[in-house]
Amino acid sequence: MVRRAKEVGAPTPTTGARFAPGDRVRVAARPVLGHCRTPWYLRGKTGVVAAVHGRFRNPELLAYHRPGLPARVLYKVRFRQSDLWGRYLGPAGDQLEADIYEHWLEPEVGGAHARSRSSSQRA
Amino acid sequence: MREPERKHVVARKGAGGRAVHDVGGLALGPIDRSEHDLALWEKRTDAMLILLRDNQRRVLTVDANRRMIEGYAEQDYDRIAYYEKWIRAIRNLLVEQEVLTREEIEARVAEVRAKHEKAGRRAATEGVPW
Numbered sequence: 001m002v003r004r005a006k007e008v009g010a011p012t013p014t015t016g017a018r019f020a021p022g023d024r025v026r027v028a029a030r031p032v033l034g035h036c037r038t039p040w041y042l043r044g045k046t047g048v049v050a051a052v053h054g055r056f057r058n059p060e061l062l063a064y065h066r067p068g069l070p071a072r073v074l075y076k077v078r079f080r081q082s083d084l085w086g087r088y089l090g091p092a093g094d095q096l097e098a099d100i101y102e103h104w105l106e107p108e109v110g111g112a113h114a115r116s117r118s119s120s121q122r123a
Numbered sequence: 124m125r126e127p128e129r130k131h132v133v134a135r136k137g138a139g140g141r142a143v144h145d146v147g148g149l150a151l152g153p154i155d156r157s158e159h160d161l162a163l164w165e166k167r168t169d170a171m172l173i174l175l176r177d178n179q180r181r182v183l184t185v186d187a188n189r190r191m192i193e194g195y196a197e198q199d200y201d202r203i204a205y206y207e208k209w210i211r212a213i214r215n216l217l218v219e220q221e222v223l224t225r226e227e228i229e230a231r232v233a234e235v236r237a238k239h240e241k242a243g244r245r246a247a248t249e250g251v252p253w
Contacts, residue, residue, distance in 0.1 A: 032142070035190035040141045041148040063190035065183075065220070085148065 017073045017102070023049045024108035025077060027100060035063035038104045046108050047079040050097060058101070073102040142193045143200045165206040171213055183216045191215050199252070211251050225253070 019025055029044035037059050052075055057068030081094040088094070161169075175182040191212035192200075203211070217223045232250070239246040 035186060035193060036142070039147050040145045059186040059189075062184045063186035065187060068186075 017052050017075075019049045019052070019073075019075060019102070019105060019107075021049050021051060025049055025075075025100075025105040026108045027077070028104050028106060034060065036060055038100060039098065041084060042079065042098055042100070045079055045084055047077040047083075047098075049075050050078040051076040053099065056101075058103075074099055075102065075105065077105070143195060143197050144189075144193045161206075164210075168206045168210045168213070172209060175213065175217075182220050182222055183213070187216055188212045207251070214251070215253065 024046060025048070026046045027038060027042045027044060032038075052073060054074060055071040056074050058070070058072050059068070062068040076097055077100045079096045079098070081090060081096055082088045082092065084096060172183075172185075172188065174180065176184055176188075188209065189212075192208045195203075195208070195211075200208075214228060218225050218228070229250075236246045
């Protein structure tokens, strides 16, 4: 018997998203067993929500033939390159954007009023 | 410009959850950006993944394929080529999903190998590890 992987359709609306563009967030630094889309070099790092992409089935569960529910909100988070690398030699304004799921993000304590600048450079 | 260096370089092995593919920031040298023409087997591998994940079959997801690839040992992951990673993962997922058995796949591979040898064509003697 083939255990069918579930169909992955369009994302559902993002009502109830925990974060909004401009919110400062920290990527959880927890270890992982199994498939996960949050890169190691971003764990524990602080960035700013740049966009809310929508809700998507959770790849951490889809990878094991599970339905991937509940669907998780996916954000585009913007980081300063100098916050990620110890000796970053590029221009000071360089940024990096990564897609991170909501269950990997925590509100950055004390950073509630900090907002992202409107200008941005892609990494 | 030099490559950016992570504040604390951590080996993948035993690094508390850093998976084999998750090498961003590690000092692994420059990225080879050269392109090559795809061999027929590489195109077939690509097609197979697309067919196996379509809504009619849904045998696997890209996520499951990635999970399988991320489970390779470090030395295998670094050594084997892109589509070889794919075809090996597809094969293992076909067994995991009970579409084919390991014995069926190995018997068929032996059959194909014998056919090529008989025709005087060079056939790989080394099997792809499970």
